[in-house]
Amino acid sequence: MFSFPTFFPLFLLPLLIVVLAVVLYLVFIEDGE
């Protein structure tokens, strides 16, 4: 049903963006937080 060119923009891309946000959230913690 889903070829990669369809699956990538519909599901993988938004998921990757959210994962990037989570990674940045977990890594960039300031001293004293």
Add this chain to the structure above:
Amino acid sequence: MGPLSASSFVFYLAIMILIGAVSAKIRTGSLSDFFLGGRKMKDWVVALSAVVSGRSAWLVLGMSGMAYTMGLSSVWAVVGYILVELFLFMFMGKRLRRYTQATESITLPDFFEARFKDRLHVLRIISVAIIVVFMVAYVAAQFNAGGKAISASFGLTTTQGLWLTAIIVLAYTMLGGFFAVSITDVVQALFMMLGLVILPAVAIANFGGLGEVLEALRAQEVSLLSPWTIGLIGAVGFLGIGLGSPGNPHILVRYMSSESPQGLRRAALLGTFWNVVMAWGAIFVGLVGRAYFPLKAQLPGADTERLFPHLAAQHLHPVLFGLTVAAVFAAIMSTADSQLLVAASGVTRDIYQKMFRRGKTISERRMVFLSRMAVLLLTFVAIGLGAAGKELVFWLVLFAWGGLGASFGPAVILSLFWKRTTKWGVVAGFVSGTLVTVVWNSTPALRQMLYHLIPAFFISAVLVVLVSLVTRPPEQAERELSEIRPRYRFRSKNV
């Protein structure tokens, strides 16, 4: 629209006014309260307010229409701004928040003047002129969009719709200032999310599932299911839309209003999640709409921007339909209110208090009163522009997102991250960003080649750097920027 739909829409409008009335009693005692919520806004409020202030009817109506026409290639139009805003929340917002608090800057022109110790107000004059003109035109365009949507849904005339939109926005913005605008933004974010999740979910289910929708699209045109049909330059042009976010003052003041700079890390997570769900919701609306209506002529007025309400009317219960119409208004109002307030801050804080009455003591109460009057005055200017100068508004808005992005974006980023940035570098960035936007847009060959914001942003950035390198930097820049630089745990010696 039937009585049930109208009731749920009126319910939404009543919530807005109520928030304005309550906010007037909570946080409007000083100018910082009225224009920045006293810098006490919670992470989740900043997150939602920042993302919905940046998303106008363009997302709900325009983006769903674009996905209808282009299919999956339209995703590139949302990826750029979502990634850029993640960077703003995570990195730039923190510095801007710290610097503006340390210098008691309330507006973006305040920030530039403080950063470059500009006693001649050169930066303030140029930036406030750009802000007031573009923001008022932007507000006028939002009022026009509200007028059109009301006339389509309730059978009123466009002018009556424009007045209704303007009066609701005026009421809560004037009463409650930034606090009201931010809290209404949160409610509006909920409405937008509701509309952009429920509508595609119901419409896709009614079609027989996503597999069926995709099959229907494949049968119409295979290219609708590929993200690459617009080519590399087309995709880059779409991604470039995101370069507008760091230069649009109604978005930047959201980061300045945060209760704590560290809180923006949490806001980044929520804001990005919200941005992603809203954007892909609009894309799914476009795709399922195309499956239902293969021909543009099947849409009201053959207008792809009317797909969203048309689809909602066909698939949702009247109450939910009323709420989805409210989602369109939420998108319009959440942008208009923020822009109106930024324009008013330009008039009262930047022009009146900091230039005409410089050095004189004016009570906070009086300044808040004058700010409310500025909101009132600018609303009427925007109504007048929206009603009388439609062509002028269209022309100004064409440049607004990109013009502000190119003029202020590189200047703000470099001012916060590069100590060598100078006042004249920033002036060069302001002027070149605006000029390249206008020239590029006015030249058909260039306009067709690439979206104007990309060349304008990069030329502006290059000029900020070059002119800064040949002029003298402000003396305290190194110390000031070191004080606002976040100290991350992973760099700490103790870990």
